[in-house]
Amino acid sequence: MRIATWNVNSLKARQDRVLEWLELRQPDVLLLQETKLADDAAPLMAFGMAGYELVHHGEGRWNGVAIASRVGTADVVANFGDGPVRDSGPGSGLSQTAEGDFDPLDEARMVSAVCGGIRVVSLYAPNGRALDTPFYAGKLAWFGRLSRWLEETRDPEEPLVLGGDLNVAPEDLDVYEPADFVGTTHTSAPERAALDRLLDWGLEDVVRRFHPEAGFYTWWDYRGGNFHKNLGMRIDHLYATAPVAARATGAERDRDARKGTLPSDHAPIWVDLAD
DNA sequence: ATGTCCCAGTCTCTGGGA
Numbered sequence: 425m426r427i428a429t430w431n432v433n434s435l436k437a438r439q440d441r442v443l444e445w446l447e448l449r450q451p452d453v454l455l456l457q458e459t460k461l462a463d464d465a466a467p468l469m470a471f472g473m474a475g476y477e478l479v480h481h482g483e484g485r486w487n488g489v490a491i492a493s494r495v496g497t498a499d500v501v502a503n504f505g506d507g508p509v510r511d512s513g514p515g516s517g518l519s520q521t522a523e524g525d526f527d528p529l530d531e532a533r534m535v536s537a538v539c540g541g542i543r544v545v546s547l548y549a550p551n552g553r554a555l556d557t558p559f560y561a562g563k564l565a566w567f568g569r570l571s572r573w574l575e576e577t578r579d580p581e582e583p584l585v586l587g588g589d590l591n592v593a594p595e596d597l598d599v600y601e602p603a604d605f606v607g608t609t610h611t612s613a614p615e616r617a618a619l620d621r622l623l624d625w626g627l628e629d630v631v632r633r634f635h636p637e638a639g640f641y642t643w644w645d646y647r648g649g650n651f652h653k654n655l656g657m658r659i660d661h662l663y664a665t666a667p668v669a670a671r672a673t674g675a676e677r678d679r680d681a682r683k684g685t686l687p688s689d690h691a692p693i694w695v696d697l698a699d
Numbered sequence: 700a701t702g703t704c705c706c707a708g709t710c711t712c713t714g715g716g717a
Contacts, residue, residue: 433704433705433717434704434705434706436705436706437704437705437706458705458717460705460706484706484707485705485706485707486706486716551716551717553716553717591717645702645703645717646702646703646704646705646717647700647701647702647703647704648700648702648703649702650702686704687704688704689703689704689705689717
């Protein structure tokens with residue numbers, strides 16, 4: 425069984441590339457982030473033609489998470505079970521710029537389902553922008569909500585894979601120039617502690633086990649030719665509970681998916697599991 | 700290197716986010 429994750433930076437703009445990638449790499453489950461679609465715009469038919477069910481949790485212009493699975497989609501949980509995300513259209517009260525209205529717990533950043541006997545969780549962590557902003561505090565609060573959801577509703581003995589764009593580089597070897605990130609988001613001690621809390625609950629960074637090397641990045645800024653200079657960060661992750669981690673036979677990243685015409689700024693990663 | 704790409708709305712350009 426192959427479980428993958430990919431922040432596609434708009435599923436509308438990336439649909440053809442994603443469908444081609446499914447055909448090429450044959451994942452059984454693909455966790456998607458930043459679909460930037462409302463639920464009624466999710467391309468269920470196109471994925472269905474490719475053999476995948478698509479579970480989508482979106483709000484429109486921003487965020488949006490999904491699960492594409494060819495091994496079933498049972499027991500769906502969206503937004504930690506905290507209810508529907510508000511429409512982010514005009515007049516909705518959701519604003520990306522008015523800080524007083526901002527709460528990432530109201531945004532479409534989490535969806536989960538049981539696929540092929542494994543509970544998978546597709547996550548898109550808030551960016552955080554800068555350490556001295558409410559957006560950073562909101563990022564930490566969102567990770568707190570994620571940990572509480574695991575601690576209160578899940579069991580580390582359950583087969584579970586949590587993955588997505590967590591917007592945190594866990595170690596200095598996961599960023600191209602650690603000194604440049606002092607005082608910025610993605611590498612701060614509280615963000616790394618949030619990942620440690622997930623791991624301490626009972627998860628393993630399976631991709632790290634197979635790729636302990638520096639420079640195994642998953643995201644490169646579109647600007648400045650950063651991809652070709654390998655100036656990136658490892659901020660997309662796949663974490664597994666022990667019953668799943670024990671089945672892992674490998675993990676890979678598809679750097680080729682970051683190349684070519686109109687790519688996402690993230691590359692997909694996956695883990696392979698023995699039956 | 701404020702260098703690119705996405706989106707919606709103000710709509711063939713602009714502003715905001717990453």
